[in-house]
Amino acid sequence: MRFLKVVKEKFRVKTRGKSSDVFERTPPRDAVGVVYVTPFGPVFRDAKGMLLPFATRKHVFRDLAPLFYIKGSQEVFLSARSRHEGKYLVTGMVTVGGKRFSFKAYTDFEDIVLDLVRVTGANISLKNPSTVMELGGWRIHLKMPSVAGGEWELEAAKLLPPPPLASYGALVAARILTLGLTRIATLIVGEPGAGKTTLLNSLLIEELRLFPSLRTVIVETVPELFVPPSLRKHVSRHVAKDGDIGRALKNAIRFSRPDLLFVGEIRAGDIDFVEAGRSGIPTISTIHSPGAKLALHAIAMHARTRLGPTVSSEDIADYIKCFIEVRKIHGDVIMRGVVTGIALSEGKRLRYIYKRDQVSTDDEFLDLLSSFDTVIALSPEALYDRVKRRMVVFDRRNRVSALKPF
Numbered sequence: 001m002r003f004l005k006v007v008k009e010k011f012r013v014k015t016r017g018k019s020s021d022v023f024e025r026t027p028p029r030d031a032v033g034v035v036y037v038t039p040f041g042p043v044f045r046d047a048k049g050m051l052l053p054f055a056t057r058k059h060v061f062r063d064l065a066p067l068f069y070i071k072g073s074q075e076v077f078l079s080a081r082s083r084h085e086g087k088y089l090v091t092g093m094v095t096v097g098g099k100r101f102s103f104k105a106y107t108d109f110e111d112i113v114l115d116l117v118r119v120t121g122a123n124i125s126l127k128n129p130s131t132v133m134e135l136g137g138w139r140i141h142l143k144m145p146s147v148a149g150g151e152w153e154l155e156a157a158k159l160l161p162p163p164p165l166a167s168y169g170a171l172v173a174a175r176i177l178t179l180g181l182t183r184i185a186t187l188i189v190g191e192p193g194a195g196k197t198t199l200l201n202s203l204l205i206e207e208l209r210l211f212p213s214l215r216t217v218i219v220e221t222v223p224e225l226f227v228p229p230s231l232r233k234h235v236s237r238h239v240a241k242d243g244d245i246g247r248a249l250k251n252a253i254r255f256s257r258p259d260l261l262f263v264g265e266i267r268a269g270d271i272d273f274v275e276a277g278r279s280g281i282p283t284i285s286t287i288h289s290p291g292a293k294l295a296l297h298a299i300a301m302h303a304r305t306r307l308g309p310t311v312s313s314e315d316i317a318d319y320i321k322c323f324i325e326v327r328k329i330h331g332d333v334i335m336r337g338v339v340t341g342i343a344l345s346e347g348k349r350l351r352y353i354y355k356r357d358q359v360s361t362d363d364e365f366l367d368l369l370s371s372f373d374t375v376i377a378l379s380p381e382a383l384y385d386r387v388k389r390r391m392v393v394f395d396r397r398n399r400v401s402a403l404k405p406f
Contacts, residue, residue, distance in 0.1 A: 028052045036096075038069035043103075051094065051103035060115040060135065063107040064090065068138060072097040073158060076138075080109030080152040092154075098333035109152050116142065132222055134159070139224070161226055162201035163337075166391050171359055172339050174388040177206055179322050179342075180260075181383060182372050185277030186284040187266075189295045190326035195337025196286035197264065199326055201225050203284065204262050208234055210390075211376060217256045219248045220264030246272035253279055259375055268298035271306055277319035282375050292323035292343050292350055317345035321372075344368045 031044035031052055041056035043066045051067075059065035067076050078092030088108045093100045117124060122133040122142070129144040141155040165173045179186055180203050188196045201224075208216060208231045218225055219238045227235050236256045240248035245263065249272045252258060263285035266273045276283045289295035296313040299320075303311045325341035328334065342354040351368060353360045362384070369380040376383065 025054070025056065027054055036066065036070045038066040038071075040065040040069050042066065043070065049102075051101050053103060053105050060112065060119055062112055063105045064112070067094045067103065068136065068156070070094070070096050074098070074160075075100075075158070076154070076156040078103075078154050079148070080154075095334070098335070100334070113142065113152065116140070134223075139222075159224075159226065161228070162198045162205065165202040165206040168199070168202070168337070168339055170391040171388075172342070172354060173206075174384065174391040175342060175353060175365060176203060176324065176339075177210075177387045177391070178369070178374075178380065178384045180207060180284055181211070181282055181374050181376060182369055182380060183280045183282055183375060184321040184372055185273070185319060186282075186322040186324065187292075187295060187320055188284070188286045188324045188326055189289040189292055190286075191290060191328060192288055193336065194326045194328040196326050197224055198337050199324070199339070200262065200264075200284065200286055205231070207260060210387075214259040214375065215257060216260045216262065217252045217258035218262045218264070219245065219252050221245055221248075222264070224264050225262065245270050249273065249276050253281065268295070269302040271299070271303050274299065274303065274316060274319045277321075291325055292341070295323065296320070314348050317350075321345045323350065 027042075028044060028046075030046040031054075032047050033045050034042050035045050035051060036043040039057070040059050041054050044052040044054055046052060053063055053066040055063045055065045057065075061068060064076075064078070067073065073094060073096050075095035076092065078090055080088070080090045088106055089104065090107055090109050091102070091104045093102055113124070116122060116133065116135065120133040120135055122131045124131045124142060124144065126144075126146065129147045131142055133140050133142070137159050138156045139159055143153040145151050165177060168176070188199055190196045204216070204218075204225060205228065207214070208227070212231065212234050214234075215236070216234055217236045217238065218227075219240065221240045221243050223237070223239055236252075236258070238248045238252045238256070245266060249263065252261065253276060258281055261276065261281045261283040263273060263276075263283065266285045266287050268287065273283070273285055287295055289298060293313075296316050300311055300313045300316045303316060321344060323341075323343045324339060325343070327338045327340050328336050329338055339354070340356055341352055343350040343352045346368060353365045353368065366381055366384060372380065374380055374383050378386065
């Protein structure tokens with residue numbers, strides 16, 4: 001307790017000064033220890049282990065600000081009540097280094113909302129009760145009480161450059177990159193938060209660095225894919241703010257003349273992605289689904305409403321040839337972006353070339369690609385050999401020869 005008093009006094013003294021954005025405050029009474037120290041103030045904990053963010057500098061998020069500046073902070077989920085025991089109460093969870101912790105803070109969240117709207121220009125009203133914005137490297141989804149069960153809700157995710165494609169493993173990376181440069185449509189499938197978009201982004205950057213002369217077009221409803229400034233000149237972006245991904249896809253194919261087409265995310269009803277798969281342009285996107293087969297069934301079900309009752313999953317698989325299954329695994333630490341399967345459509349069945357650390361032989365993989373061309377002047381065999389050499393160089397710990405075939 002004596003140590004805590006010294007810490008609290010330290011923060012009281014530290015916040016005194018002439019700067020207008022620094023102010024003097026008394027830390028929470030129920031604080032029993034300091035967990036994190038950030039540029040915008042400490043994060044205490046109470047006797048039950050609940051985190052107590054405490055701002056010592058002015059910020060849009062007020063007392064919540066330290067949560068966004070913890071080293072390794074990845075997500076913030078919160079809900080805010082109007083009044084609780086005469087005070088404004090905000091509760092939620094913060095993800096730090098793959099682990100989640102509960103927090104609470106007493107602050108007027110509606111004042112935070114007003115500041116967010118002022119700073120970002122976000123449009124939120126009774127007519128538009130939810131909105132997405134970006135602030136300080138975070139993507140923020142804000143919802144009014146009318147659509148969030150009577151309380152304000154905020155979901156924030158840190159926007160970080162994706163990991164190198166080689167970090168997924170040498171052979172997995174080599175095969176994904178080869179598939180991404182082949183004239184087929186590919187879907188990355190998995191549950192929300194599994195790391196689908198992160199994998200898509202890693203592939204995007206790897207292809208841009210390897211083949212900058214290829215015209216790469218990105219289609220999204222919300223800008224999520226990160227493009228390094230040095231590579232931005234090689235990319236054309238289409239943002240479908242009205243949510244009509246089909247129209248944006250048609251415009252991208254018709255006017256932007258892409259060599260590679262990246263679609264941020266589709267829903268099962270976005271049948272235009274199936275049409276894009278027939279164009280001969282390497283096309284890749286993500287979809288929420290626990291697996292490849294269920295994704296095919298869901299798309300086929302929606303396709304029947306537009307294309308007729310005879311459309312089957314096999315028909316869809318004729319145009320979407322590749323499926324990459326990604327998982328989020330919960331343990332002591334949340335692991336995202338775990339590639340559990342890569343499957344190629346072969347007539348009426350899916351052939352897995354990778355499944356839970358087991359791989360098919362190179363000959364089997366290339367045989368499945370034998371009827372397709374690549375987007376560059378290399379055969380699938382020559383491209384795969386070139387890519388495999390590159391990935392082994394970048395990830396010597398996971399050599400191709402160390403992986404067991406089926």
